[in-house]
Amino acid sequence: MSRRTLTALFAALVLLPSLAFGQTYTLKLAHLNPQNPFEVASAAMAEVFKSEVEANSxxxxxxxxxxxxxxxxxxxxMIQVKSGVVQSYISSSGGIAQFYPLIDVTNMPFAFSSYNVGYKVYDGAFGQALAKDIEAKAGFKVLGFGESGGFFAITNSKKPIKSPADMKGIKLRTMALPLHQEIxxxxxxxxxxxAWAEVYTSLQTGVVDGQMNPISIIAMAKFQEVQKYITLTNHLYAPYVWVINPKFYNDLPADLRAVVSDAARTGILAGRGLSRIIDASDKGLPTLAAKMEVYVPTTAEMKQFRDATMPAARKFMSEKYKQEGEKWxxxxxxxxxxxxxELAGK
Structure with missing residues (x-):
């Protein structure tokens, strides 16, 4: 081998790391809601993620x-994410359920006593185990479990709902989640x-009488324009499931994988923070109360809601998903x- 050839080969080897380092990537991130990062949790998650990834990469x-x-x-x-046409998606529980039905476990009614408990559960060992199972069975890598808006309330256009007895005859919109339907x-x-894109029109035209969602989502969607009553049941806390195409993620250099994962965690914090700000401000319940009749169930009435749903949900998980459902x-x-x-310091 000539000296000239050796010199060229050496130069190529020296250049390879810099070429790899200089490679650029495009990450397409989709979500279901308007890109209003000061009003919508998923928009805040996406906006912060974009800023963090582009800056830190x-x-x-x-x-x-x-x-x-x-x-x-x-x-x-989500099929586009699977195929790699789109790299990442912030999915509702209903969206991921079509690929991973066991997400129903996150919709057990009246499970959480506070938001901080929910954060610890989804950011901790349970969330990590669930993410691993989703990747194994559905083929999506999970970047984290984000804020879908907070605890759920029930709205409708027919009558005040003070107890389960008042629910009779109400056509209530749900996501494509079997456990939501069972509840x-x-x-x-x-x-x-x-489908989410059709909810406003369905409420407006009477296809359904009501729906259930967090206060910030109800306000964002302007459901107060087509609903008269809201009951603050706080019966569900359903997370967004933030997924990414695993091949795209794994093909990134290690330093960029770290950037993406860290940015997703920061985005999730931003979404949670925004939802709590909306809940505490006049953009939340006061906006709805200006056009809707708000009802807070009494302790006795809340017990009726719990007694009606909690045993039914547990039975459903056991019957539908058998031993695996019971395990989760x-x-x-x-x-x-x-x-x-841990939060109580015990």
């Missing part, structure tokens, strides 16, 4: 945002699955118990 990763369901319905967008049936109402429910409640002890 020194421009090696460009993040493109596709909000408001512009790439299609949830199942369609609604246990309360005496009729569950009707409606047990792990879920053990994680909640441990989080409550």
């Amino acid at each position: 020194n421009g090696r990763i460009k993040v493109e945002l596709y909000p408001n369901g512009v790439l299609g319905k949830e199942a369609e967008t 609604v049936k246990a309360l005496g109402a009729s569950p009707t699955t409606v 429910v047990d792990q879920f409640y053990k994680a909640i118990e441990q989080a409550e002890k």
